[in-house]
Amino acid sequence: MAGTPMELxxxxxxxxxxxxxxxxxxxxxxxxxxxxxxxxxxWDTTLxxxxxxxxDAQHFAANWWLSTLVLLLALPYWIVLMGGRWNxxxxxxxxxxxxxxxxxxxxxxSDQVGxxxxxxxxxxxxxxxxxxxxxxxxxxxxxxxxxxxAGIASRYLVWSLILGGGIxxxxxxxxxxxWDRRSLTLLGSTAVGTIMLVAGIMWEGRxxxxxxxxxxxxxxxLSTGEALDMGWIxxxxxxxxxxxxxxxxxxxxxxxxxxxxxLATSWNFLLxxxxxxxxxxxxxxxLIDRLPEIALGIWCLIWFSWSFVGTxxxxxxxxxxxxxxxxxxxxxxxxxxxxxxxxxxxxxREGQLGTALAASAVVALLLMHSGSELLVRYLPRFxxxxxxxxxxxxxxxxxxxxxxxxxxxxxxxxAALGISSIAATPPIQLGLGSFRGTDASxxxxxxxxxxxxxxxxxxxDSMAGNALLIANGVPTLSGLLRSGPVDxxxxxxxxxxxxxxxxxxxxxxxFFDWSRYSTPIFSNPNYDVVQVLLSPCELAQRFPNxxxxxxxxxxxxxxxxxxxxxxxxxxGTFTIERWAEHNTPAEYFEPEEPEATAxxxxxxxxxxxxxxxxVKSGTPTRTLLEEANVKERARKNQxxxxxxxxxx
Numbered sequence: 001m002a003g004t005p006m007e008l009x010x011x012x013x014x015x016x017x018x019x020x021x022x023x024x025x026x027x028x029x030x031x032x033x034x035x036x037x038x039x040x041x042x043w044d045t046t047l048x049x050x051x052x053x054x055x056d057a058q059h060f061a062a063n064w065w066l067s068t069l070v071l072l073l074a075l076p077y078w079i080v081l082m083g084g085r086w087n088x089x090x091x092x093x094x095x096x097x098x099x100x101x102x103x104x105x106x107x108x109x110s111d112q113v114g115x116x117x118x119x120x121x122x123x124x125x126x127x128x129x130x131x132x133x134x135x136x137x138x139x140x141x142x143x144x145x146x147x148x149x150a151g152i153a154s155r156y157l158v159w160s161l162i163l164g165g166g167i168x169x170x171x172x173x174x175x176x177x178x179w180d181r182r183s184l185t186l187l188g189s190t191a192v193g194t195i196m197l198v199a200g201i202m203w204e205g206r207x208x209x210x211x212x213x214x215x216x217x218x219x220x221x222l223s224t225g226e227a228l229d230m231g232w233i234x235x236x237x238x239x240x241x242x243x244x245x246x247x248x249x250x251x252x253x254x255x256x257x258x259x260x261x262x263l264a265t266s267w268n269f270l271l272x273x274x275x276x277x278x279x280x281x282x283x284x285x286x287l288i289d290r291l292p293e294i295a296l297g298i299w300c301l302i303w304f305s306w307s308f309v310g311t312x313x314x315x316x317x318x319x320x321x322x323x324x325x326x327x328x329x330x331x332x333x334x335x336x337x338x339x340x341x342x343x344x345x346x347x348x349r350e351g352q353l354g355t356a357l358a359a360s361a362v363v364a365l366l367l368m369h370s371g372s373e374l375l376v377r378y379l380p381r382f383x384x385x386x387x388x389x390x391x392x393x394x395x396x397x398x399x400x401x402x403x404x405x406x407x408x409x410x411x412x413x414x415a416a417l418g419i420s421s422i423a424a425t426p427p428i429q430l431g432l433g434s435f436r437g438t439d440a441s442x443x444x445x446x447x448x449x450x451x452x453x454x455x456x457x458x459x460x461d462s463m464a465g466n467a468l469l470i471a472n473g474v475p476t477l478s479g480l481l482r483s484g485p486v487d488x489x490x491x492x493x494x495x496x497x498x499x500x501x502x503x504x505x506x507x508x509x510x511f512f513d514w515s516r517y518s519t520p521i522f523s524n525p526n527y528d529v530v531q532v533l534l535s536p537c538e539l540a541q542r543f544p545n546x547x548x549x550x551x552x553x554x555x556x557x558x559x560x561x562x563x564x565x566x567x568x569x570x571x572g573t574f575t576i577e578r579w580a581e582h583n584t585p586a587e588y589f590e591p592e593e594p595e596a597t598a599x600x601x602x603x604x605x606x607x608x609x610x611x612x613x614x615v616k617s618g619t620p621t622r623t624l625l626e627e628a629n630v631k632e633r634a635r636k637n638q639x640x641x642x643x644x645x646x647x648x
Contacts, residue, residue, distance in 0.1 A: 001463050001509070002480055003106070004060075005470040006030060007048060008435055011059060012445065012473035013452070014052045019470060019480045020457060021489045021543075022510060024211035026482035027204065029507070031154045035204030041150045041197055044115075056436050068107055071114035072097050074121050075339070078167070081124040082174055082292055084346035085406060091414035092342040095267055098418025100239045101331045103425040104264035109163065109335055111155055116164040119148030120171040123190055127175045127183035142186055146193035153198045158328050161320070162303050166336045170296040177291050211484025216504040217527050219484065224315030225306045226326045230366075231373030233307065233330055236265045237394045238371050238379075238386065239421045262327060263378060266334025270341045271304060272366055273398055276359040277341065280348040293343045300340050303333045345405040356403035363398040367391035393417070434464075435471040440574040440639075447548075448473035457543060459536075460550040461512050464576055465639055469550065477539075477546060478510045481530060492542045493520045493532060503530045512539065514555060514565075537567035540644045549642045568642040576637035 076089030371387035508528030
């Protein structure tokens with residue numbers, strides 16, 4: 001509901017997405033170029049704009065899958081250049097691409113690390129050419145590496161730091177250990193070029209970065225290390241069949257995993273195998289040959305420990321680490337652990353039966369415990385048979401990895417493990433659904449052209465309505481708040497900033513809802529959602545270029561017990577066709593207590609979101625946002641259009 005509408009909006013306008021005046025530019029966090037340096041570094045989005053004349057569905061699909069394809073093809077080559085084996089390189093690629101976290105977070109791991117891996121491949125090849133005095137290919141590859149690596153400072157910076165930082169660290173150490181004057185010169189010049197490009201994109205996106213860093217969430221959020229439960233940490237093995245129709249994660253006190261995406265992790269259990277592998281590795285390898293893997297391993301251990309060991313108040317004071325929530329760490333660090341394992345497996349002897357059995361036994365105990373905890377805490381409709389079966393699968397995978405790492409079966413097993421874990425994720429969609437080719441989208445595309453030409457704004461009161469408007473190039477006052485707020489525009493709603501803690505948010509959404517009152521009421525149904533309750537007539541007074549309202553409700557006579565709103569003139573309706581329905585059966589939920597609405601308040605500044613309260617009769621409750629979304633999708637997807645009538 002964010003990235004897809006924004007990309008389609010750029011395809012429609014050939015320029016910036018139509019996200020409205022309340023939201024600051026989001027060039028860094030959404031990889032949307034606004035200056036010449038960003039157009040170079042964010043080359044994939046630049047191509048999205050340039051080729052906006054191509055058929056929308058194919059154009060969007062090509063951009064969507066690009067980073068995943070790059071990761072799948074580049075990671076095996078990087079493993080080989082780092083001294084690993086091809087079959088284990090492909091195993092690492094399959095585990096990275098088919099990670100549950102990657103799919104439940106709509107390929108964000110691929111987006112964060114795909115181009116970084118390609119940049120590191122270019123850097124390693126450039127160093128090799130430099131050693132041979134082949135300066136032309138070395139220089140060209142060095143420039144490409146700098147452009148690709150500068151993109152680390154984009155999208156979700158937390159995951160860029162963890163994933164891209166680890167791959168880049170290992171690559172740099174690999175070049176350093178060769179200790180060749182020419183390759184070191186190449187490394188230094190590439191580093192300087194990368195830093196200059198990063199500085200350039202940061203400068204061009206300084207407004208968005210300033211808004212993000214000054215926002216109550218996430219900019220002022222500070223985190224500390226926490227000992228998360230093992231059921232969550234090692235959940236990836238048990239996610240086969242996990243979708244909204246089968247199970248519902250239960251938010252528990254002291255846990256952030258309140259939905260399936262939050263619960264999805266990567267291959268953290270592979271960390272347990274690595275000590276057994278390292279024993280075999282160090283029997284054959286010199287220490288200097290192991291430095292790149294040691295550097296990557298230390299990086300993995302630091303971030304894994306952040307979600308495994310509590311650090312209390314001390315952790316809040318640790319620079320860099322304190323900017324990363326433990327939930328975000330545990331979800332993706334397993335991808336790097338898989339890469340570390342495959343590099344290490346490339347250096348061991350096959351057929352070490354005793355070591356393979358010992359590693360398998362330890363993994364079996366770990367997975368049995370973590371699977372049981374996952375069942376009790378999060379997946380009440382899971383069964384112990386599932387726990388035993390998938391623990392056995394993890395044990396068998398461990399044995400094959402350690403006993404026969406050089407065989408093709410290792411690659412096949414890695415691919416099978418990955419694919420099985422994401423088999424029931426949201427299905428691959430053909431076409432663009434309601435966003436293109438429907439009566440509603442065709443009408444809105446024409447309306448968007450007119451609104452952009454006349455500097456007009458629309459507003460919608462639903463997530464579906466906002467997404468449809470933005471995707472078709474209609475400038476919106478509501479919708480998305482990705483980097484942070486534009487304070488001067490929000491002060492039209494909150495002149496004295498007395499409610500700033502509610503609307504100073506980033507990485508989220510803006511909703512309007514309608515009342516009879518002229519004083520705005522601000523709330524946060526979730527930590528990244530801003531909701532404003534206000535009369536549409538008053539909203540039109542505060543934003544003179546607001547011309548149109550799209551509502552899920554009929555705002556004419558009878559609404560809110562009034563005769564309607566005098567400033568609104570009905571201008572037709574449209575239906576959102578082929579919209580993906582919520583697929584969780586209603587019987588999986590207990591209704592929310594009425595008084596729960598009163599608890600919809602913003603979290604304290606810098607605090608983590610409060611877990612959803614109480615579970616009745618062993619059945620998971622729905623959060624307020626989920627409740628709203630289910631009700632919204634249960635209605636007919638009819639949208640009412642109203643034009644603003646201003647007094648002469």
